[in-house]
Amino acid sequence: MSTEQLTPAEYIGHHLSFNAQSxxxxxxxxLHMDTLVVSLLLGIVVFGFLGWVVRGVTAGVPNKxxxxxxxxxEFVDGQVKTIFHGNRHAFxxxxxxxxxxxxxxxxxxxxxxxxxxxKLVYEGVFGLHKWRAVPTSDINATFALALSVWVLMIFxxxxxxxxxxxxxxxxxxxxxxxxxxxPANFAFNLIEYISKPLSHALRLFGNxxxxxxxxxxxxMWAATGLVGTFFGALLGAGxxxxxxxxxxxxxxxxMMLTVVYISMAHESH
Amino acid sequence: MNINxxxxxxxxxxxxxxxxxxxxxxxxxxxAVEDRQKTIADGLAAGERGKHxxxxxxxxxxxxxxxxxxxxxxxxxxxxxxxxxxxxxAKENAKAEGERILVGAKAELDQEVFRTKESLRQQVAxxxxxxxxxxxxxxxxxxxxxxxxxxxxxxx
Numbered sequence: 001m002s003t004e005q006l007t008p009a010e011y012i013g014h015h016l017s018f019n020a021q022s023x024x025x026x027x028x029x030x031l032h033m034d035t036l037v038v039s040l041l042l043g044i045v046v047f048g049f050l051g052w053v054v055r056g057v058t059a060g061v062p063n064k065x066x067x068x069x070x071x072x073x074e075f076v077d078g079q080v081k082t083i084f085h086g087n088r089h090a091f092x093x094x095x096x097x098x099x100x101x102x103x104x105x106x107x108x109x110x111x112x113x114x115x116x117x118x119k120l121v122y123e124g125v126f127g128l129h130k131w132r133a134v135p136t137s138d139i140n141a142t143f144a145l146a147l148s149v150w151v152l153m154i155f156x157x158x159x160x161x162x163x164x165x166x167x168x169x170x171x172x173x174x175x176x177x178x179x180x181x182x183p184a185n186f187a188f189n190l191i192e193y194i195s196k197p198l199s200h201a202l203r204l205f206g207n208x209x210x211x212x213x214x215x216x217x218x219x220m221w222a223a224t225g226l227v228g229t230f231f232g233a234l235l236g237a238g239x240x241x242x243x244x245x246x247x248x249x250x251x252x253x254x255m256m257l258t259v260v261y262i263s264m265a266h267e268s269h
Numbered sequence: 270m271n272i273n274x275x276x277x278x279x280x281x282x283x284x285x286x287x288x289x290x291x292x293x294x295x296x297x298x299x300x301a302v303e304d305r306q307k308t309i310a311d312g313l314a315a316g317e318r319g320k321h322x323x324x325x326x327x328x329x330x331x332x333x334x335x336x337x338x339x340x341x342x343x344x345x346x347x348x349x350x351x352x353x354x355x356x357x358x359a360k361e362n363a364k365a366e367g368e369r370i371l372v373g374a375k376a377e378l379d380q381e382v383f384r385t386k387e388s389l390r391q392q393v394a395x396x397x398x399x400x401x402x403x404x405x406x407x408x409x410x411x412x413x414x415x416x417x418x419x420x421x422x423x424x425x
Contacts, residue, residue: 066301
């Protein structure tokens with residue numbers, strides 16, 4: 001195995017390096033090709049599938065494909081219905097579906113065996129030395145989603161309450177409209193507006209990143225000898241099974257928080 | 270671990286996917302599901318209505334069956350009454366007729382008796398007269414005693 005020629009630090013570092021392409025002078029003008037290509041490819045495949053199913057959709061007796069997609073839709077719609085009170089079909093429910101499905105599949109890339117894929121597919125087929133397959137373990141991806149939701153949140157706040165209403169709410173909620181508590185209100189809202197995207201993005205990132213690290217650590221243990229191989233495989237299997245739950249749960253939590261934030265933006269105080 | 274341009278590129282693809290879902294995936298799907306829900310609800314309502322109508326018509330048919338039975342029994346009762354009346358009437362008629370016949374027969378009988386009596390009386394009178402004649406032919410003149418003879422015959 002290639003790991004035998006690597007130190008543990010090199011092994012982990014290798015697996016945690018992005019396929020970065022510089023498109024400018026400074027450190028900001030960098031694109032993580034692995035994150036972008038994998039997420040976009042998943043988006044095209046998954047949403048292409050949804051679009052293909054919806055093209056042949058019928059109000060009569062649905063075939064199994066359509067029934068499955070409808071099941072997914074009903075699940076998301078049911079969750080949105082309990083939280084968001086308004087015309088959810090125009091935007092919020094499709095947004096929730098997009099978030100859930102996309103994040104689910106990006107998370108699910110973690111199911112691919114990391115060393116096998118790196119050795120055989122990314123390096124063997126495509127000749128890519130550095131390739132991270134899980135977009136949601138890239139903080140850029142999770143912040144992209146969380147900040148998009150954040151922007152939508154502010155957009156809907158202003159759209160529903162008007163710019164004046166939104167600013168009024170920044171200063172007059174949650175403690176009241178007394179001028180004495182304006183600073184407290186504003187500080188409170190500021191913290192809320194900062195902490196929402198941070199926790200939203202970092203929760204998903206942390207879970208997926210930690211999951212990847214544990215797979216790497218178990219992989220390293222597996223390379224230390226017979227006992228290590230046995231326990232590495234055993235614990236790796238256990239962690240992989242547990243990870244199925246995490247993948248789905250984190251996608252679900254990300255969707256629920258998205259819906260909660262957007263519907264909070266629709267409510268005025 | 271750095272935040273870089275990737276984030277904005279990722280946000281752009283997110284925006285595209287949201288647009289795609291909101292524009293092409295969600296509306297036809299929710300429309301199909303809601304149409305089907307409506308169809309099923311309509312079907313269930315129609316079934317319920319049919320059941321209700323069935324109940325009503327069952328009730329109605331039982332009602333008319335009951336009415337028909339009642340009418341039939343009324344008709345039978347009337348017919349029985351009528352039959353009894355006819356029989357009674359026939360009996361009355363027969364009795365009256367019998368009486369009438371009896372009266373007629375009696376009258377005829379009386380007449381016959383009377384006639385027989387009359388002829389008998391005549392015969393007896395004749396016999397008496399002829400007997401008396403035979404007796405008196407020798408002793409008295411028939412002409413002289415004719416008034417006595419007729420008085421006798423009228424007493425017979």
